[in-house]
Amino acid sequence: AQTVTQSQPEMSVQEAETVTLSCTYDTSESNYYLFWYKQPPSRQMILVIRQEAYKQQNATENRFSVNFQKAAKSFSLKISDSQLGDTAMYFCAFIRNYQLIWGAGTKLIIKP
């Protein structure tokens, strides 16, 4: 079975702090792509960052970076200098035959 597990249903941090969201996955494929999506209360699912499994270098997009541990099948998201606008549901996902396979999400609350 190919699954995605996000073990933190909810997290909250103060504005400007750094927060790390965890994700583990299980797949039998050797090459694959991993994603973090953000879903604000408006519901629009927005791509935050993507990682190609064959690349050892961790992806970075401005304040967002990942810690990709292929052997451990771990794909955590680090948000630096968190902002109020980062408040949202965050979903980890990987792609399999055009289908995105999603975790249950982590609700992140940034407090002023």
Add this chain to the structure above:
Amino acid sequence: GAGVSQSPRYKVAKRGQDVALRCDPISGHVSLFWYQQALGQGPEFLTYFQNEAQLDKSGLPSDRFFAERPEGSVSTLKIQRTQQEDSAVYLCASSFGVRSTDTQYFGPGTRLTVL
């Protein structure tokens, strides 16, 4: 358009009614996807189109669900004889090319409530 649009944003249906949900993908995007997102959960794949061809409908939960994209652009997801368990947010996404790894861009979703 600038992004994926979906209509209506909200739909309330009585059990047994038929509903039709519309998706307008990003102009020029070849691939189109439908997902179902139950409350408090991650989305689940329903179906995938490449242009007008429906290449994968393995996620459709029953034969009451039907999707089409007749001209390779706008897509409609139809649910016949709606039931309470169909209540969910229905997300549409599109991607530019035909590679499975192309980034999928999502619309705002349609929240369906079946009474």
